[in-house]
Amino acid sequence: MCGIVGYVGPDEALPIVLEGLRRLEYRGYDSAGVAVLDGGLGVVKRAGKLGELEAALDEEGNPTGSVGMGHTRWATHGAPTDRNAHPHLDCGGHVAVIHNGIIENHQSLRVRLEKEGHSLVSETDTECVAHLVEEKLRDGGPLADAVRAAVRELEGAFSLVVCSLDEPDALVGVKVSSPLIVGLGDGETLLASDIPAVLHRTTTVVPLDEGMLVEVRAAGATFTDLDGMPLDPAPITVDWDVARAQKGGYETFMRKEIDEQPAAIRDTLVGRMVGERLVLDELRGSDDALREVTKVFVVACGTAFHSGLVAKYAIEHWTRLPVEAEIASEFRYRDPVLGPDTLTLAVSQSGETIDTLEAARHARRQGSQVIAVTNTVGSSLAREADGVLYTHAGPEIGVAATKTFATQMVSQYLVALYLAQVRGTKFPEEIAEVLTELDQLPAKVERAIALDDQVRALAERYRDARDVLFIGRHTGYPAALEGALKLKELSYVHAEGHPAGELKHGPIALIEDGVPVVAVATRCHVYPKMLSNIQEVRARGARVIAVATEGDTEVGALADHVLHVPATPELMSPVVVTVPMQLLAYHVATMRGCDVDQPRNLAKSVTVE
Ligand code: F6R
Numbered sequence: 249m250c251g252i253v254g255y256v257g258p259d260e261a262l263p264i265v266l267e268g269l270r271r272l273e274y275r276g277y278d279s280a281g282v283a284v285l286d287g288g289l290g291v292v293k294r295a296g297k298l299g300e301l302e303a304a305l306d307e308e309g310n311p312t313g314s315v316g317m318g319h320t321r322w323a324t325h326g327a328p329t330d331r332n333a334h335p336h337l338d339c340g341g342h343v344a345v346i347h348n349g350i351i352e353n354h355q356s357l358r359v360r361l362e363k364e365g366h367s368l369v370s371e372t373d374t375e376c377v378a379h380l381v382e383e384k385l386r387d388g389g390p391l392a393d394a395v396r397a398a399v400r401e402l403e404g405a406f407s408l409v410v411c412s413l414d415e416p417d418a419l420v421g422v423k424v425s426s427p428l429i430v431g432l433g434d435g436e437t438l439l440a441s442d443i444p445a446v447l448h449r450t451t452t453v454v455p456l457d458e459g460m461l462v463e464v465r466a467a468g469a470t471f472t473d474l475d476g477m478p479l480d481p482a483p484i485t486v487d488w489d490v491a492r493a494q495k496g497g498y499e500t501f502m503r504k505e506i507d508e509q510p511a512a513i514r515d516t517l518v519g520r521m522v523g524e525r526l527v528l529d530e531l532r533g534s535d536d537a538l539r540e541v542t543k544v545f546v547v548a549c550g551t552a553f554h555s556g557l558v559a560k561y562a563i564e565h566w567t568r569l570p571v572e573a574e575i576a577s578e579f580r581y582r583d584p585v586l587g588p589d590t591l592t593l594a595v596s597q598s599g600e601t602i603d604t605l606e607a608a609r610h611a612r613r614q615g616s617q618v619i620a621v622t623n624t625v626g627s628s629l630a631r632e633a634d635g636v637l638y639t640h641a642g643p644e645i646g647v648a649a650t651k652t653f654a655t656q657m658v659s660q661y662l663v664a665l666y667l668a669q670v671r672g673t674k675f676p677e678e679i680a681e682v683l684t685e686l687d688q689l690p691a692k693v694e695r696a697i698a699l700d701d702q703v704r705a706l707a708e709r710y711r712d713a714r715d716v717l718f719i720g721r722h723t724g725y726p727a728a729l730e731g732a733l734k735l736k737e738l739s740y741v742h743a744e745g746h747p748a749g750e751l752k753h754g755p756i757a758l759i760e761d762g763v764p765v766v767a768v769a770t771r772c773h774v775y776p777k778m779l780s781n782i783q784e785v786r787a788r789g790a791r792v793i794a795v796a797t798e799g800d801t802e803v804g805a806l807a808d809h810v811l812h813v814p815a816t817p818e819l820m821s822p823v824v825v826t827v828p829m830q831l832l833a834y835h836v837a838t839m840r841g842c843d844v845d846q847p848r849n850l851a852k853s854v855t856v857e
Pocket of ligand 1: 549551553596599600604854
């Protein structure tokens, strides 16, 4: 979850590292820190957002030098204080370490190191790595060997970047489960936890594989495994344009990313429909294996999980295969019945969410075919899965997922249709019909975005609500869950999503005079039931905001407010109906003075369990 960036090259490292951190702050913003090799080790770190660090640098002066590294922290071990901020140093201040992930055996390491006379000053798991490296360097070998020896003693999932005064021209990075990439520039080399952090210097990157160590110097990078054997990973060229990772005139990334949804959906569809047929060569698997599948699992977290719930309806309907959509962090701790006749879709924007990654690994170990649906080329999930379908949403910087949610749904529709195509559960003309509907989604989403003014007015009216309920049926149910998640994570208003039919079994007790209820009530086979559910909450004093189909006049008689979205087949309707709910969350949060791009306690990529 933390952000890591490092630079070795001819230029001043600090401004490049700070620019990288700016692009990474979405990963964590509890504290930030930098270390620059400037003859000594110039370390400055501060609790709070990057701005606090920048203010401290202004006050204390910038360390100068052309080798440097920086970190933004999402606190796990130890409160978000100056002292717990990274980089962490060894006893002599010769070694600096930044770290993403968790060192699970840090407690026993700390006890041992302290017994041996090391003095640890923070509460973090990271600091023990600096002292371990210090110990290993006493043997006189190169820094890379010392890091290897230290890593052998560590348990957990992490990535590290280490520098030492003994080798002032290099940074050493290592990946054990948590993401790390190398950026190969012109006479300069970068290290980072995520691609956007290096895009201002290069688009040529090498994502590190599991158990890979890299020594980064201005002239390039040397890759080895944890035994020191040379490796030669292939670089990839990232086609993300730098501007797309910036705000481009918008107040916030989130608002920009909401508007980017039509383009993101188009980009995700492009090239995948050839005539009336769906071509998904990237899945890499054989069609025969897909014909053998008897059950599908979708594993994911948070918003990605909601996309998986939507996919469940589509896959079951189009392929007649049973589907279980499951929260990834629960999946591998029960005993799911997996085997070669099962297909597991692992859905993750970052492709680094450890819960999803571990669920996918578990499924693979049990013989299931795993297809990754991810936005991140070269991510761990993409590389470890049997096949991968990329959501071409471009970089998503706002912590709350918006355009990646839309494209996750679209990508899973494509997988569902592909399954239907190879298994023959839909006629080609039926598939072509659905593909045509998918093609129309960008224009429909555009019309939903045009509801912005109406939604802002509603946000003004309900911004002080204490509780908000979101209800829906069929695919409206996962859409309601997503609407509630957006509102609660951005505005800190208590919000719950419920299947509308379930209200009377308990949640309806929450309704009292004036409680806002957002009801997904588009025209579909459960529409009449939704109308009844709306009446049930209205009768108890709720203020109903209905998301309804354009042209529908019936619901207007029952609801207090209606947001009309274009008619969309119900399996695809969540792509459209979630848009006004994203906007509602955005405006309520903004009006309440919340930071929508960086909501409290959250981080973009969750690489700890
Ligand atoms: C909510 C949100 C999170 C993520 C979840 C999974 O707006 O963004 O719930 O969806 O943390 O992240 P990925 O998709 O990277 O696995």
